[in-house]
Amino acid sequence: MPASSVVSVIPLEGLPELEESDDLAVLLHAAAGRAGGLEHADVVVVAQKAVSKVEGRIVRLADVEPSDRARELAGEGGDPRHLEVIVRESKEIVRSRPPLVIAETRHGFVCASAGVDASNAPGEDVLVLLPLDPDASARGLRERLARLSGVDVGVIVSDSFGRAWRQGTTDVALGVAGIAPLRDLRGTTDSRGRELRTTQIAVADEIAGAAELVLGKARHVPAAIVRGIDVRGGGSAAELVMPRERDLFR
Protein backbone atom coordinates (compact mmCIF):
# COMPACT_ATOMS: atom_id res chain seq x y z
CA MET A 1 0.00 0.00 0.00
CA PRO A 2 1.62 3.28 -1.03
CA ALA A 3 1.51 5.59 2.01
CA SER A 4 0.60 8.46 -0.28
CA SER A 5 -2.82 6.96 -0.98
CA VAL A 6 -3.86 7.02 2.68
CA VAL A 7 -5.77 10.04 3.98
CA SER A 8 -5.04 10.99 7.61
CA VAL A 9 -7.11 13.20 9.89
CA ILE A 10 -4.94 14.65 12.67
CA PRO A 11 -6.52 16.60 15.55
CA LEU A 12 -4.97 19.92 16.57
CA GLU A 13 -5.13 19.73 20.33
CA GLY A 14 -4.31 21.87 23.35
CA LEU A 15 -5.67 25.20 22.19
CA PRO A 16 -6.88 27.54 24.96
CA GLU A 17 -10.46 28.80 25.31
CA LEU A 18 -10.53 31.32 22.46
CA GLU A 19 -11.31 35.02 22.88
CA GLU A 20 -11.68 38.00 20.60
CA SER A 21 -8.40 39.10 19.04
CA ASP A 22 -6.57 35.86 19.89
CA ASP A 23 -4.08 35.11 17.13
CA LEU A 24 -5.70 31.94 15.82
CA ALA A 25 -3.04 31.32 13.15
CA VAL A 26 -0.26 31.34 15.77
CA LEU A 27 -2.25 29.00 18.02
CA LEU A 28 -3.00 26.61 15.13
CA HIS A 29 0.64 26.68 14.01
CA ALA A 30 1.79 25.81 17.54
CA ALA A 31 -0.76 22.98 17.77
CA ALA A 32 0.35 21.69 14.37
CA GLY A 33 3.94 21.75 15.61
CA ARG A 34 2.96 19.54 18.56
CA ALA A 35 1.36 17.17 16.01
CA GLY A 36 4.54 16.94 13.90
CA GLY A 37 4.15 20.07 11.79
CA LEU A 38 2.25 21.09 8.68
CA GLU A 39 3.13 19.54 5.32
CA HIS A 40 2.75 20.76 1.76
CA ALA A 41 -0.86 20.38 0.46
CA ASP A 42 -2.31 19.68 3.92
CA VAL A 43 -5.81 20.98 4.47
CA VAL A 44 -6.36 22.68 7.83
CA VAL A 45 -10.01 22.48 8.89
CA VAL A 46 -11.04 25.01 11.54
CA ALA A 47 -14.39 24.98 13.31
CA GLN A 48 -16.46 28.08 12.52
CA LYS A 49 -16.97 28.79 16.20
CA ALA A 50 -13.24 29.22 16.78
CA VAL A 51 -13.05 31.67 13.87
CA SER A 52 -16.15 33.56 14.96
CA LYS A 53 -14.88 33.96 18.54
CA VAL A 54 -11.54 35.49 17.54
CA GLU A 55 -13.36 37.71 15.02
CA GLY A 56 -15.70 38.96 17.75
CA ARG A 57 -18.86 37.62 16.07
CA ILE A 58 -20.62 37.55 19.44
CA VAL A 59 -23.95 39.00 20.58
CA ARG A 60 -25.09 39.38 24.20
CA LEU A 61 -28.78 38.52 24.60
CA ALA A 62 -29.12 41.35 27.14
CA ASP A 63 -28.38 43.83 24.33
CA VAL A 64 -31.11 42.47 22.02
CA GLU A 65 -34.62 43.95 21.73
CA PRO A 66 -36.89 41.38 20.04
CA SER A 67 -39.23 42.41 17.24
CA ASP A 68 -42.78 41.14 16.82
CA ARG A 69 -41.53 38.84 14.05
CA ALA A 70 -38.98 37.33 16.45
CA ARG A 71 -41.68 36.80 19.14
CA GLU A 72 -43.83 35.05 16.56
CA LEU A 73 -40.98 32.77 15.41
CA ALA A 74 -40.07 31.97 19.03
CA GLY A 75 -43.52 30.58 19.83
CA GLU A 76 -43.97 29.21 23.33
CA GLY A 77 -40.64 27.44 23.66
CA GLY A 78 -38.07 29.87 22.28
CA ASP A 79 -36.28 32.99 23.48
CA PRO A 80 -37.49 35.92 21.33
CA ARG A 81 -34.09 37.64 21.70
CA HIS A 82 -32.38 34.54 20.24
CA LEU A 83 -34.86 34.52 17.36
CA GLU A 84 -34.29 38.25 16.81
CA VAL A 85 -30.58 37.59 16.27
CA ILE A 86 -31.45 34.77 13.85
CA VAL A 87 -33.76 37.10 11.89
CA ARG A 88 -31.00 39.73 11.65
CA GLU A 89 -28.56 37.09 10.32
CA SER A 90 -31.07 35.83 7.74
CA LYS A 91 -31.65 36.84 4.16
CA GLU A 92 -34.79 34.69 4.14
CA ILE A 93 -36.64 32.39 6.55
CA VAL A 94 -37.00 29.19 4.49
CA ARG A 95 -39.06 27.16 7.00
CA SER A 96 -40.24 27.71 10.54
CA ARG A 97 -41.80 25.53 13.23
CA PRO A 98 -41.44 27.60 16.42
CA PRO A 99 -38.89 27.83 17.84
CA LEU A 100 -37.07 25.97 15.02
CA VAL A 101 -36.05 28.11 12.05
CA ILE A 102 -34.34 27.08 8.80
CA ALA A 103 -32.96 30.21 7.19
CA GLU A 104 -30.81 31.41 4.35
CA THR A 105 -27.83 33.28 5.76
CA ARG A 106 -26.27 36.44 4.35
CA HIS A 107 -23.81 34.11 2.57
CA GLY A 108 -26.53 32.02 0.91
CA PHE A 109 -26.21 28.97 3.18
CA VAL A 110 -29.48 27.31 4.15
CA CYS A 111 -29.21 26.00 7.70
CA ALA A 112 -30.82 25.86 11.13
CA SER A 113 -30.97 29.17 13.03
CA ALA A 114 -28.98 30.95 10.30
CA GLY A 115 -25.90 29.47 11.98
CA VAL A 116 -26.55 31.35 15.25
CA ASP A 117 -25.50 29.14 18.14
CA ALA A 118 -25.33 29.23 21.92
CA SER A 119 -23.32 26.05 22.56
CA ASN A 120 -19.64 26.61 23.32
CA ALA A 121 -20.35 30.35 23.45
CA PRO A 122 -17.91 32.37 25.58
CA GLY A 123 -20.26 33.14 28.46
CA GLU A 124 -23.83 32.92 29.67
CA ASP A 125 -26.56 34.36 27.43
CA VAL A 126 -24.16 34.91 24.58
CA LEU A 127 -24.67 33.85 20.97
CA VAL A 128 -22.01 33.14 18.37
CA LEU A 129 -22.72 34.23 14.78
CA LEU A 130 -21.16 32.91 11.58
CA PRO A 131 -18.13 34.86 10.29
CA LEU A 132 -19.15 37.76 8.03
CA ASP A 133 -17.03 36.34 5.19
CA PRO A 134 -15.81 32.78 5.88
CA ASP A 135 -13.80 32.64 2.63
CA ALA A 136 -11.93 35.76 3.77
CA SER A 137 -11.40 34.17 7.22
CA ALA A 138 -9.96 31.07 5.51
CA ARG A 139 -7.74 33.19 3.24
CA GLY A 140 -6.41 35.15 6.20
CA LEU A 141 -5.54 31.98 8.13
CA ARG A 142 -3.97 30.42 5.04
CA GLU A 143 -1.68 33.39 4.39
CA ARG A 144 -0.57 33.56 8.04
CA LEU A 145 0.00 29.78 8.22
CA ALA A 146 2.06 29.91 5.00
CA ARG A 147 4.22 32.65 6.51
CA LEU A 148 4.57 30.89 9.87
CA SER A 149 5.19 27.37 8.54
CA GLY A 150 6.69 27.99 5.09
CA VAL A 151 4.35 25.47 3.48
CA ASP A 152 1.38 25.87 1.19
CA VAL A 153 -1.75 24.57 2.92
CA GLY A 154 -5.44 24.78 2.15
CA VAL A 155 -7.88 26.03 4.79
CA ILE A 156 -11.54 25.15 5.36
CA VAL A 157 -13.79 26.90 7.89
CA SER A 158 -16.38 24.27 8.85
CA ASP A 159 -19.69 24.07 10.68
CA SER A 160 -22.21 21.37 11.59
CA PHE A 161 -25.31 21.57 9.39
CA GLY A 162 -28.47 19.52 9.46
CA ARG A 163 -29.80 18.10 6.19
CA ALA A 164 -33.17 17.73 4.56
CA TRP A 165 -34.45 14.13 4.82
CA ARG A 166 -31.59 12.84 6.96
CA GLN A 167 -31.10 12.75 10.72
CA GLY A 168 -28.08 14.23 12.41
CA THR A 169 -25.60 16.87 11.37
CA THR A 170 -22.48 16.57 9.25
CA ASP A 171 -19.76 19.19 9.06
CA VAL A 172 -19.58 21.15 5.83
CA ALA A 173 -17.34 23.90 4.42
CA LEU A 174 -18.47 27.50 4.98
CA GLY A 175 -15.24 29.07 3.78
CA VAL A 176 -12.30 27.78 1.76
CA ALA A 177 -8.89 29.06 0.69
CA GLY A 178 -6.32 27.45 -1.57
CA ILE A 179 -8.53 24.51 -2.50
CA ALA A 180 -11.08 23.59 -5.16
CA PRO A 181 -14.24 22.78 -3.15
CA LEU A 182 -15.79 20.62 -5.89
CA ARG A 183 -14.12 17.76 -7.75
CA ASP A 184 -15.56 18.06 -11.22
CA LEU A 185 -16.03 14.72 -12.95
CA ARG A 186 -17.87 16.14 -15.93
CA GLY A 187 -16.26 14.82 -19.06
CA THR A 188 -14.48 11.99 -17.23
CA THR A 189 -15.52 8.43 -17.92
CA ASP A 190 -16.00 5.39 -15.76
CA SER A 191 -13.93 2.20 -16.09
CA ARG A 192 -16.03 1.20 -19.13
CA GLY A 193 -15.71 4.52 -20.94
CA ARG A 194 -19.24 5.64 -20.07
CA GLU A 195 -19.66 9.25 -18.96
CA LEU A 196 -20.15 9.51 -15.21
CA ARG A 197 -23.59 10.63 -14.12
CA THR A 198 -22.46 12.15 -10.85
CA THR A 199 -20.75 15.21 -12.17
CA GLN A 200 -19.43 16.98 -9.09
CA ILE A 201 -18.27 15.73 -5.71
CA ALA A 202 -18.33 18.16 -2.80
CA VAL A 203 -14.86 17.20 -1.56
CA ALA A 204 -14.62 20.25 0.72
CA ASP A 205 -17.72 19.06 2.57
CA GLU A 206 -16.35 15.51 2.78
CA ILE A 207 -13.06 16.85 4.15
CA ALA A 208 -14.95 18.98 6.70
CA GLY A 209 -16.96 15.91 7.73
CA ALA A 210 -13.82 13.79 8.02
CA ALA A 211 -12.28 16.45 10.28
CA GLU A 212 -15.39 16.45 12.49
CA LEU A 213 -14.64 12.81 13.32
CA VAL A 214 -11.71 14.05 15.46
CA LEU A 215 -12.98 17.49 16.49
CA GLY A 216 -15.15 16.39 19.40
CA LYS A 217 -17.14 19.55 20.01
CA ALA A 218 -17.11 19.34 23.80
CA ARG A 219 -13.29 19.31 24.10
CA HIS A 220 -10.69 21.89 23.09
CA VAL A 221 -10.06 20.54 19.60
CA PRO A 222 -11.26 23.28 17.23
CA ALA A 223 -9.20 22.18 14.23
CA ALA A 224 -7.67 19.24 12.39
CA ILE A 225 -5.25 18.56 9.56
CA VAL A 226 -6.51 16.42 6.68
CA ARG A 227 -3.46 15.01 4.89
CA GLY A 228 -3.07 12.87 1.79
CA ILE A 229 -5.65 14.30 -0.58
CA ASP A 230 -4.43 16.97 -2.96
CA VAL A 231 -7.27 19.41 -3.54
CA ARG A 232 -5.11 22.47 -4.20
CA GLY A 233 -6.76 25.04 -6.41
CA GLY A 234 -8.71 28.22 -6.31
CA GLY A 235 -12.29 28.52 -5.25
CA SER A 236 -14.95 29.85 -2.93
CA ALA A 237 -17.44 28.15 -0.65
CA ALA A 238 -20.08 29.93 -2.73
CA GLU A 239 -19.53 27.15 -5.30
CA LEU A 240 -21.02 24.75 -2.73
CA VAL A 241 -24.31 26.66 -2.65
CA MET A 242 -26.95 25.41 -5.09
CA PRO A 243 -28.06 28.31 -7.31
CA ARG A 244 -31.61 29.24 -6.37
CA GLU A 245 -32.92 28.66 -9.90
CA ARG A 246 -31.64 25.08 -9.89
CA ASP A 247 -32.81 24.33 -6.33
CA LEU A 248 -35.91 22.11 -6.23
CA PHE A 249 -36.24 22.58 -2.45
CA ARG A 250 -36.65 26.31 -1.97
Next chain:
Amino acid sequence: MPASSVVSVIPLEGLPELEESDDLAVLLHAAAGRAGGLEHADVVVVAQKAVSKVEGRIVRLADVEPSDRARELAGEGGDPRHLEVIVRESKEIVRSRPPLVIAETRHGFVCASAGVDASNAPGEDVLVLLPLDPDASARGLRERLARLSGVDVGVIVSDSFGRAWRQGTTDVALGVAGIAPLRDLRGTTDSRGRELRTTQIAVADEIAGAAELVLGKARHVPAAIVRGIDVRGGGSAAELVMPRERDLFR
Protein backbone atom coordinates in the same frame (compact mmCIF):
# COMPACT_ATOMS: atom_id res chain seq x y z
CA MET B 1 0.45 13.40 19.24
CA PRO B 2 -1.04 10.09 20.40
CA ALA B 3 -1.36 7.90 17.32
CA SER B 4 -4.70 6.64 18.61
CA SER B 5 -6.31 10.03 18.04
CA VAL B 6 -5.54 10.07 14.32
CA VAL B 7 -8.18 8.77 11.91
CA SER B 8 -6.82 7.03 8.79
CA VAL B 9 -8.65 6.30 5.56
CA ILE B 10 -7.02 3.39 3.73
CA PRO B 11 -8.11 2.47 0.18
CA LEU B 12 -8.77 -1.18 -0.62
CA GLU B 13 -7.24 -1.53 -4.05
CA GLY B 14 -6.81 -4.11 -6.74
CA LEU B 15 -10.27 -5.64 -6.78
CA PRO B 16 -11.44 -7.08 -10.12
CA GLU B 17 -14.44 -5.82 -12.08
CA LEU B 18 -17.23 -7.27 -9.94
CA GLU B 19 -19.89 -9.65 -11.20
CA GLU B 20 -22.95 -11.33 -9.75
CA SER B 21 -22.11 -14.00 -7.19
CA ASP B 22 -18.52 -12.83 -6.72
CA ASP B 23 -17.53 -13.39 -3.10
CA LEU B 24 -17.13 -9.75 -2.09
CA ALA B 25 -16.08 -10.54 1.50
CA VAL B 26 -13.19 -12.71 0.27
CA LEU B 27 -12.11 -10.03 -2.21
CA LEU B 28 -12.28 -7.31 0.47
CA HIS B 29 -10.38 -9.47 2.93
CA ALA B 30 -7.63 -10.08 0.36
CA ALA B 31 -7.42 -6.35 -0.46
CA ALA B 32 -7.27 -5.53 3.26
CA GLY B 33 -4.44 -8.04 3.60
CA ARG B 34 -2.49 -6.22 0.88
CA ALA B 35 -3.08 -3.00 2.89
CA GLY B 36 -1.70 -4.51 6.12
CA GLY B 37 -4.80 -6.30 7.37
CA LEU B 38 -7.95 -5.42 9.25
CA GLU B 39 -7.76 -4.28 12.87
CA HIS B 40 -10.23 -4.39 15.74
CA ALA B 41 -12.90 -1.63 15.49
CA ASP B 42 -12.01 -0.72 11.89
CA VAL B 43 -14.93 0.42 9.77
CA VAL B 44 -14.98 -1.06 6.26
CA VAL B 45 -16.84 1.24 3.86
CA VAL B 46 -18.04 -0.45 0.66
CA ALA B 47 -19.51 1.41 -2.31
CA GLN B 48 -23.14 0.50 -2.91
CA LYS B 49 -22.43 -0.31 -6.54
CA ALA B 50 -20.00 -3.07 -5.60
CA VAL B 51 -22.60 -4.59 -3.29
CA SER B 52 -25.41 -4.25 -5.83
CA LYS B 53 -23.36 -5.91 -8.58
CA VAL B 54 -22.53 -9.02 -6.57
CA GLU B 55 -26.15 -9.18 -5.37
CA GLY B 56 -27.38 -9.07 -8.98
CA ARG B 57 -29.32 -5.84 -8.56
CA ILE B 58 -29.06 -5.16 -12.27
CA VAL B 59 -31.69 -4.33 -14.89
CA ARG B 60 -31.24 -4.47 -18.67
CA LEU B 61 -32.97 -1.54 -20.39
CA ALA B 62 -33.94 -3.88 -23.26
CA ASP B 63 -36.15 -5.79 -20.82
CA VAL B 64 -38.04 -2.67 -19.63
CA GLU B 65 -41.41 -1.54 -21.02
CA PRO B 66 -41.96 2.10 -20.04
CA SER B 67 -45.31 3.24 -18.64
CA ASP B 68 -47.02 6.53 -19.50
CA ARG B 69 -45.87 7.90 -16.15
CA ALA B 70 -42.27 7.06 -17.03
CA ARG B 71 -42.61 8.73 -20.45
CA GLU B 72 -43.95 11.85 -18.76
CA LEU B 73 -41.11 11.95 -16.21
CA ALA B 74 -38.53 11.41 -18.96
CA GLY B 75 -39.60 14.53 -20.86
CA GLU B 76 -37.60 15.32 -24.00
CA GLY B 77 -34.15 14.50 -22.66
CA GLY B 78 -34.57 11.24 -20.76
CA ASP B 79 -34.86 7.56 -21.59
CA PRO B 80 -38.40 6.44 -20.59
CA ARG B 81 -37.07 2.92 -19.80
CA HIS B 82 -34.59 4.42 -17.33
CA LEU B 83 -37.40 6.46 -15.75
CA GLU B 84 -39.59 3.34 -15.59
CA VAL B 85 -36.96 1.59 -13.49
CA ILE B 86 -36.74 4.65 -11.23
CA VAL B 87 -40.52 4.65 -10.77
CA ARG B 88 -40.44 0.95 -9.84
CA GLU B 89 -37.72 1.61 -7.25
CA SER B 90 -39.64 4.57 -5.76
CA LYS B 91 -42.12 4.72 -2.91
CA GLU B 92 -42.86 8.34 -3.85
CA ILE B 93 -41.65 10.87 -6.41
CA VAL B 94 -40.69 13.85 -4.22
CA ARG B 95 -39.75 16.32 -7.00
CA SER B 96 -39.42 16.08 -10.76
CA ARG B 97 -38.00 18.30 -13.47
CA PRO B 98 -37.73 16.01 -16.49
CA PRO B 99 -35.61 14.01 -16.79
CA LEU B 100 -34.40 14.72 -13.21
CA VAL B 101 -36.29 12.90 -10.46
CA ILE B 102 -35.85 13.12 -6.70
CA ALA B 103 -37.57 10.12 -5.16
CA GLU B 104 -38.06 8.28 -1.91
CA THR B 105 -36.70 4.76 -2.25
CA ARG B 106 -38.24 1.59 -0.84
CA HIS B 107 -35.86 2.08 2.13
CA GLY B 108 -37.02 5.64 2.83
CA PHE B 109 -33.96 7.41 1.39
CA VAL B 110 -34.68 10.59 -0.57
CA CYS B 111 -32.21 10.87 -3.44
CA ALA B 112 -31.79 11.45 -7.16
CA SER B 113 -33.21 8.73 -9.44
CA ALA B 114 -34.14 6.53 -6.45
CA GLY B 115 -30.48 5.47 -6.48
CA VAL B 116 -30.75 3.95 -9.98
CA ASP B 117 -27.48 4.50 -11.81
CA ALA B 118 -25.90 3.75 -15.16
CA SER B 119 -22.30 4.80 -14.42
CA ASN B 120 -19.91 1.94 -13.70
CA ALA B 121 -22.68 -0.48 -14.66
CA PRO B 122 -21.48 -3.88 -15.92
CA GLY B 123 -22.36 -3.46 -19.58
CA GLU B 124 -24.11 -1.20 -22.07
CA ASP B 125 -27.73 -0.24 -21.41
CA VAL B 126 -27.63 -1.72 -17.95
CA LEU B 127 -28.78 -0.02 -14.74
CA VAL B 128 -27.62 -0.76 -11.21
CA LEU B 129 -30.24 -0.58 -8.44
CA LEU B 130 -29.69 -0.08 -4.72
CA PRO B 131 -29.45 -3.26 -2.64
CA LEU B 132 -32.85 -4.49 -1.44
CA ASP B 133 -31.74 -4.30 2.19
CA PRO B 134 -28.40 -2.47 2.60
CA ASP B 135 -28.30 -3.12 6.37
CA ALA B 136 -28.56 -6.85 5.63
CA SER B 137 -25.82 -6.51 3.00
CA ALA B 138 -23.61 -4.79 5.59
CA ARG B 139 -24.39 -7.46 8.20
CA GLY B 140 -23.54 -10.24 5.78
CA LEU B 141 -20.17 -8.69 4.89
CA ARG B 142 -19.42 -8.00 8.56
CA GLU B 143 -20.06 -11.61 9.60
CA ARG B 144 -17.93 -13.01 6.75
CA LEU B 145 -15.10 -10.53 7.41
CA ALA B 146 -15.14 -11.41 11.12
CA ARG B 147 -14.82 -15.09 10.23
CA LEU B 148 -12.10 -14.50 7.62
CA SER B 149 -10.02 -12.01 9.61
CA GLY B 150 -10.83 -12.88 13.21
CA VAL B 151 -11.43 -9.25 14.10
CA ASP B 152 -14.59 -7.33 14.90
CA VAL B 153 -15.13 -4.63 12.26
CA GLY B 154 -18.01 -2.34 11.42
CA VAL B 155 -19.34 -2.17 7.86
CA ILE B 156 -20.98 0.71 5.99
CA VAL B 157 -22.54 0.42 2.53
CA SER B 158 -22.20 3.90 1.02
CA ASP B 159 -23.51 5.87 -1.94
CA SER B 160 -23.09 9.37 -3.38
CA PHE B 161 -26.16 11.51 -2.70
CA GLY B 162 -26.93 15.06 -3.71
CA ARG B 163 -28.25 17.46 -1.09
CA ALA B 164 -30.91 20.15 -0.95
CA TRP B 165 -29.37 23.64 -1.13
CA ARG B 166 -25.80 22.47 -1.71
CA GLN B 167 -23.90 21.65 -4.88
CA GLY B 168 -22.14 18.38 -5.39
CA THR B 169 -22.59 14.96 -3.88
CA THR B 170 -21.21 13.54 -0.65
CA ASP B 171 -21.13 9.87 0.23
CA VAL B 172 -23.57 8.76 2.92
CA ALA B 173 -24.40 5.49 4.67
CA LEU B 174 -27.18 3.36 3.14
CA GLY B 175 -26.52 0.33 5.31
CA VAL B 176 -24.60 -0.24 8.52
CA ALA B 177 -23.59 -3.20 10.67
CA GLY B 178 -21.80 -3.23 13.99
CA ILE B 179 -21.77 0.53 14.38
CA ALA B 180 -23.96 3.24 15.87
CA PRO B 181 -24.72 5.55 12.92
CA LEU B 182 -25.51 8.59 15.09
CA ARG B 183 -23.34 9.99 17.87
CA ASP B 184 -25.90 11.22 20.37
CA LEU B 185 -24.82 14.32 22.25
CA ARG B 186 -28.16 14.87 23.95
CA GLY B 187 -27.54 15.37 27.62
CA THR B 188 -23.83 16.09 27.17
CA THR B 189 -22.54 19.56 27.93
CA ASP B 190 -20.05 21.84 26.25
CA SER B 191 -16.81 23.01 27.86
CA ARG B 192 -18.80 25.55 29.92
CA GLY B 193 -21.42 23.12 31.18
CA ARG B 194 -24.10 24.34 28.77
CA GLU B 195 -26.20 21.70 27.05
CA LEU B 196 -25.19 21.21 23.42
CA ARG B 197 -27.71 22.38 20.88
CA THR B 198 -26.60 20.01 18.16
CA THR B 199 -27.96 16.82 19.52
CA GLN B 200 -26.92 14.17 17.04
CA ILE B 201 -23.98 13.85 14.66
CA ALA B 202 -24.37 11.58 11.64
CA VAL B 203 -20.97 9.92 12.09
CA ALA B 204 -21.80 7.10 9.68
CA ASP B 205 -22.35 9.68 6.93
CA GLU B 206 -19.13 11.49 7.84
CA ILE B 207 -17.24 8.17 7.75
CA ALA B 208 -18.78 7.36 4.34
CA GLY B 209 -17.75 10.81 3.08
CA ALA B 210 -14.22 10.38 4.43
CA ALA B 211 -13.98 7.04 2.60
CA GLU B 212 -15.12 8.65 -0.65
CA LEU B 213 -11.99 10.82 -0.53
CA VAL B 214 -9.97 7.71 -1.46
CA LEU B 215 -12.56 5.74 -3.42
CA GLY B 216 -12.13 7.49 -6.76
CA LYS B 217 -15.19 6.24 -8.59
CA ALA B 218 -13.52 5.79 -11.95
CA ARG B 219 -10.84 3.37 -10.71
CA HIS B 220 -11.13 -0.06 -9.14
CA VAL B 221 -11.31 1.09 -5.52
CA PRO B 222 -14.77 0.14 -4.29
CA ALA B 223 -13.94 0.14 -0.58
CA ALA B 224 -11.83 1.69 2.15
CA ILE B 225 -10.95 1.10 5.77
CA VAL B 226 -11.62 3.97 8.21
CA ARG B 227 -9.45 3.41 11.27
CA GLY B 228 -9.09 5.27 14.55
CA ILE B 229 -12.65 6.18 15.42
CA ASP B 230 -14.50 3.74 17.64
CA VAL B 231 -18.15 3.77 16.64
CA ARG B 232 -18.93 0.18 17.63
CA GLY B 233 -22.53 -0.40 18.56
CA GLY B 234 -25.80 -1.59 17.17
CA GLY B 235 -27.90 0.26 14.70
CA SER B 236 -29.57 0.57 11.35
CA ALA B 237 -29.20 3.09 8.54
CA ALA B 238 -32.92 3.73 9.06
CA GLU B 239 -31.85 5.89 12.02
CA LEU B 240 -30.28 8.25 9.48
CA VAL B 241 -33.62 8.86 7.78
CA MET B 242 -35.57 11.87 9.08
CA PRO B 243 -39.04 10.70 10.19
CA ARG B 244 -41.58 12.10 7.76
CA GLU B 245 -43.51 13.92 10.50
CA ARG B 246 -40.38 15.82 11.55
CA ASP B 247 -39.25 16.59 8.00
CA LEU B 248 -39.86 20.21 6.97
CA PHE B 249 -38.84 19.50 3.37
CA ARG B 250 -41.28 16.83 2.19
